[in-house]
Amino acid sequence: MNYSVLVALLFCWLLAGCTPKSEPILIGLAVNLTGTGGTAGEYIREGAMLAVEEVNRRGGVNGRPLKLLVRDDKNSAEGIRQADQELMQEGVVAIIGHSYSDSTLQAYPQVMANGKTLLITGYTATDKLTGRDDLFFRTSVSSSSYSAATVRLLNRRGIRSITLLQDRVNFSFSEEITAGVRQRFDGAVSVVTTDSRGEVNWDSVVRQIQRQKPGAVFLLTEVATSGIAAQKLRSAGYQGDLLATLWAQTPDLIRFGGAAVEGLTILTFIEPDNPRPAYRAFAATIEKRFNKAATARTDRAYELITILAEALGRAPAHTAAELKAALLREPFETLMGTVRFDRFGDVERPVFEVRVADGRFANGGEIK
Template sequence: MLAACLLAVVACAPPEPVRIGFLGGLSGRVADLGIGGRNGAILAVELRNQQGGIDGRPIELIAEDDQQDAEVARKAADRLLARGVEAVIGPMTSAMALVVLPQFNTAGIPLISPTATTNALTALDDQFFRVVAPTAAHVFKSAEHYFRQGGVRRVVLVCDLRNKAYSESWANDFRQAFEGMGGQVVDEASIDSGDSLAALAASILASKPDGVVIISNSVDTALLIQQIRMRDSEVRIGTAEWAATERLIELGGRAVEGVVVAQYVDRESTAPAYQAFLRAYRQRFSHEPGFPGLTAFDATNVALDAIAARSSGQTLKQALLAHGRFAGAQSPIDIDGNGDARRDTFLSAIHDGRFKSLY
């Protein structure tokens, strides 16, 4: 009789959830990237649960804040692994991805980054996957625009030292492409915590460039552009993809008008899946998803699709590689045998307080 009761209890117990993690910077002055990413992951999980989860199992998202600090990130990764997650979406920066990847390699758990593009993680047989292309695959587009359409010949590059894995990768690829066309990188400057942005702006303009390209977060990029514009209203200014959130426009105001901004998202896409995503995201969170929300939404769906398709005895890494092509909100996401993605980027310019596509 007791055994029968126990069997009845077990039969009525809810199924064990599928647990996935999110790891990104959710606090601090540049948390817009992590918050957008977390919200994109939340939306993907909620929509999948509305469809019944995976094989009747609900999906549980466990979010951790890496605070863009190496030691904090390692401890957050340990907590996620201790919870038995099947995959982790994140981190949102290349620097943090390099920090925590060894833990996931040891555990055999995939780390699927929405936005980490450093070349240092390219073509490796590891647990790292991404849904955007490494910098070597897309920075040429920015360099070509500045040289051919913008008429820029002498440029200063400004790199954020707090995410060197990304900013130096982007800068090196830009330099190679730009100088290959006949342009000249006349100086390289750096942003670090505690720097005087006024002094940095003066230093950047001292070499009399006709272009400045800033490879930093949205907050410091906006504030630095304000300082540059106070001193020079004509020099052409552009940014890498990292700065391309709504925070850049909110903080930059009139100073960022006309700035060329590289994007991981085609903001004028009419793809039905993207329009449905936009509506759902805006309704759920009451703000724009930008590129962090979109790429994290895609990364989460990549993880969930691979978990759903995994066959008996197959690891999730094997399932991800076997699947290869995944549906993205804007376009298919093709992941190669090393977990690297092929995906386009887009150029926009800020006009009337909005990102406007250039092509």
């Protein structure tokens, strides 16, 4: 190869549009792995890892492999700041994060100020980020969608009173759902608050709930707290309906709650018995690879990576701005159905009634 050809190649590689095919596209994953509720982050990491491996096995994105950079946000303000800062300094085009609405709200200003990184999540429902024309996208439904579905379910069951058990670990999520239920429900609404980051006085929590004599208790709590709350309430003789969110939609709910969670209803946009062939293959691979069943968190992480990979393949350049345009351009067919972003990067998806029956999650259908 002569000197002029070498110079031409070097000049091309220096241009943004001439990136060598072998150079990886960097995607960040910032989730809680060691703080309170860190098990959830492990499920997320496993789903993302598997998706990246499969994308790369099929040839990557237009010949370029994906590289997943994982950071532990430790479910703390400083951990979130540090995790995102490190990923942006590494040059990731997108960050998948974070594990909770509260965490994403803390991350949002820093990532948006950067202006070069897209923030995308399947784990943030807060209405505070709805309807913004920015670099934030999500595949999860909003708090208002959950509130509306909750009230439809209560009305359908003829329940006239509800107590919501809020967990301060993800307070914006639980507070927004509570506000939405208050606004829409014409029955009695009461609230009891706890904090799973410390010692929970379960005797006091149960007494407060029992005093209200609610027809249903909505556990707006992380999975271990939800399982323990169910045990404490049933042991105290509570016979009303127990509800929970997809925050509790993992096998850990049954591990912590045992027989007490039988009949509990989860409001979720994740179908537990998804019949799609792509999902069945994914679930089988997760079980074989990690020796555990796929969960709602694994599913969402896998879906997020596949959406990003497809959008990157559509984008003329791998920048946050071009990625945003590609995400908005067309819908995505995923293992969980069609995902279509509106012009603000938000989605509408059906909310399902999922019940614990015989130690497993059973889909009771869409809550209409």
